[in-house]
Each structure stands twice: as structure tokens, then as C-alpha cells.
Amino acid sequence: MFSNIMKLTEFLQPENIHTGVFASSKKRALELIGKMVADSLNQQIECESEQQICSVACFSHLFQREKLGTTALNNGIALPHAKLPYHPDVRIEKPIAVFLQLDNPIDFEADDHKEVDLIYAILFPEQVCSELKGCLVDLAERLSDKTLLKHLRSAENAEDIWQILSYADQHSEQSQES
Numbered sequence: 001m002f003s004n005i006m007k008l009t010e011f012l013q014p015e016n017i018h019t020g021v022f023a024s025s026k027k028r029a030l031e032l033i034g035k036m037v038a039d040s041l042n043q044q045i046e047c048e049s050e051q052q053i054c055s056v057a058c059f060s061h062l063f064q065r066e067k068l069g070t071t072a073l074n075n076g077i078a079l080p081h082a083k084l085p086y087h088p089d090v091r092i093e094k095p096i097a098v099f100l101q102l103d104n105p106i107d108f109e110a111d112d113h114k115e116v117d118l119i120y121a122i123l124f125p126e127q128v129c130s131e132l133k134g135c136l137v138d139l140a141e142r143l144s145d146k147t148l149l150k151h152l153r154s155a156e157n158a159e160d161i162w163q164i165l166s167y168a169d170q171h172s173e174q175s176q177e178s
Helices: 026-045 055-067 126-142 146-154 158-177
Strands: 012-021 072-074 081-083 096-106 116-124
Touching: 012 026, 012 158, 026 055, 026 096, 026 116, 055 081, 055 116, 096 158, 116 126, 116 146, 146 158
Parallel strands: 012 096, 081 116
Antiparallel strands: 096 116
8 A cells, every 4th residue: 555665745744844843842742743633634534523533642642652662763853653543433544744843952862862853753543554664664764864854954944844855755766766
């Protein structure tokens, strides 16, 4: 269903890119991501209020995953990831990603002890988790590129970040073809 090489923009929508975000801690950043994911999904599925995806459940899944070990990749970027919460009335077919460029770096318990100022979070529907395990490793490798991180940090708005990630995807595709 999905290719093994995951594009940075494959499950990220421009409206899920946020710059100048203030988060006082890792927990607060995960809460923000949970709310952004739930809001985005609820807009897509347009359900009545009792059928909404819960932002607290999205946060809880991210937080529980983070308790297993940090999702910081070093060099000031983190890749929080988790399963989307189960919802009996809503079937979500594909992952959803959120990108945050933080105003101030926060402690994410990275192995290199550097604080995180860039966060690429992704939540996966239960039915595609096994298919996408290898893609997560590829995503982490691509997000560890120091040149890419430098460009993402210098981006002034969400459109800039989208362009940088799109360019990185094109460059990666060209490298694969040759």
C-alpha cells in the first residue's frame, strides 16, 4: 500500500506546519500535537461532536510512546510517533503528520543532550502500523540531515518549511533513481 521510502510531505499537509510555537516542555509540546492532530482529523471527517477524535487520547498515545524512550533524533529534532487512538465510528486510512518549529528549544532528553527546536510528529492508524515500521526508520534518517535541519531552522513561515521539505523529497527521489 505504501512505498518503503516515505516522503517528508507524504502525510503532512501545509496547514499542519506551525512556526513560532511556544511549548514550555516536552509534555506541553505533545499536548499541542495531540490537539493539532485531533483538530485536523475532525475537520476531515466532519462528524457530530460525540464522534470526534479526542485530542487527549492523541496526546496520551504520544506520551505513552515517549515513556518507552525518547523520540529525539539528536541535533535538535524530535520524531514523536504513536498509533492513532481507536474510534469505533471513524476509520482513518492513512497517517497524519504535524511539523512544529519552536520559538524556544525544549529538553526532549536527547542522547546528545541538545534541546529540541524542530518536531516532526506522526500518528499512524492501527491497520497500517506494521506496513510503515521501516518507513519510520527512513524518516528518522532523512530528518537527521544537518543541512536540511539548518534550512528548516532558517525558515520564516510554514510556506518556507513546506518548500524545503518538498525540495528534500524531490532530491531524495532523484538520488534513488540514479
